[in-house]
Amino acid sequence: MVVGVLALQGSFNEHIAALRRLGVKGVEVRKAEQLQDVSSLIIPGGESTTMAKLAEFHNLFPALRNFVKMGKPVWGTCAGLIFLADKVVGQKSGGQELIGGLDCTVHRNFFGSQIQSFEADLEIPNLASIEGGQGTCRGVFIRAPAVLEAGPGVEVLAVYPVPPDSNLVDPLIESQEGEKKVIVALKQGNLLGTAFHPELTADSRWHTFFLKMASEIEEGASNSIVTIEGSQPTLDQLERIDLPIFQ
Numbered sequence: 079m080v081v082g083v084l085a086l087q088g089s090f091n092e093h094i095a096a097l098r099r100l101g102v103k104g105v106e107v108r109k110a111e112q113l114q115d116v117s118s119l120i121i122p123g124g125e126s127t128t129m130a131k132l133a134e135f136h137n138l139f140p141a142l143r144n145f146v147k148m149g150k151p152v153w154g155t156c157a158g159l160i161f162l163a164d165k166v167v168g169q170k171s172g173g174q175e176l177i178g179g180l181d182c183t184v185h186r187n188f189f190g191s192q193i194q195s196f197e198a199d200l201e202i203p204n205l206a207s208i209e210g211g212q213g214t215c216r217g218v219f220i221r222a223p224a225v226l227e228a229g230p231g232v233e234v235l236a237v238y239p240v241p242p243d244s245n246l247v248d249p250l251i252e253s254q255e256g257e258k259k260v261i262v263a264l265k266q267g268n269l270l271g272t273a274f275h276p277e278l279t280a281d282s283r284w285h286t287f288f289l290k291m292a293s294e295i296e297e298g299a300s301n302s303i304v305t306i307e308g309s310q311p312t313l314d315q316l317e318r319i320d321l322p323i324f325q
């Protein structure tokens with residue numbers, strides 16, 4: 079399995095570095111034909127309107143949509159999540175092209191502007207039960223989107239409370255205590271979406287989760303994950319690796 083990382087704009091280098099720390103080779107994807115050489119794809123965070131313009135300029139959308147429709151594993155983080163959503167609100171005037179496929183509505187800048195970026199611990203029971211480790215992960219939210227509603231086929235992997243000053247009328251999830259929440263991580267078949275940036279933390283569980291998901295989807299196929307020769311780290315080594323931003 080070769081993991082492609084859409085490398086038009088945004089945090090593609092950080093995803094490739096996160097994969098490298100797991101001993102997995104990530105390949106930069108900038109052209110439609112390069113999608114034929116990868117079996118899964120990460121769409122990084124960045125700025126979705128700019129990324130969409132670049133994707134349009136390089137005529138990438140038909141190939142990206144086809145990749146999703148073929149059932150290939152795709153993980154969108156932040157702007158990448160916006161790309162994967164079937165419906166987006168809060169777009170710049172004129173909107174932007176989307177890949178679609180993830181049955182949900184995303185608010186593009188739900189948590190506000192750049193200066194309202196924040197970090198928070200997120201409860202991740204499903205992820206922790208599969209990947210082990212503690213029951214929370216650090217969410218780095220940079221001008222982050224949120225999922226306002228999702229279809230029945232969507233598995234919710236993390237939620238976050240709606241800020242009290244939000245003008246959102248009808249969030250999807252209301253807890254027993256009446257607290258309103260939005261979805262910030264979700265999965266539907268071959269598609270994974272996170273509104274935050276796991277590639278900016280030392281916690282590799284979202285990447286290992288995606289790699290497992292991709293392997294499962296590809297099960298039976300002859301190709302397996304391409305590792306960087308001689309660099310497969312032991313768990314012990316992984317713990318000692320320097321962090322890009324947050325521990």
Ligand SMILES: NC(=O)CC[C@H](N)C(=O)O
Binds near residue numbers: 123126
């Ligand atoms: N960190 C991010 O990817 C921010 C995404 C941003 N809200 C957008 O519209 O594109």
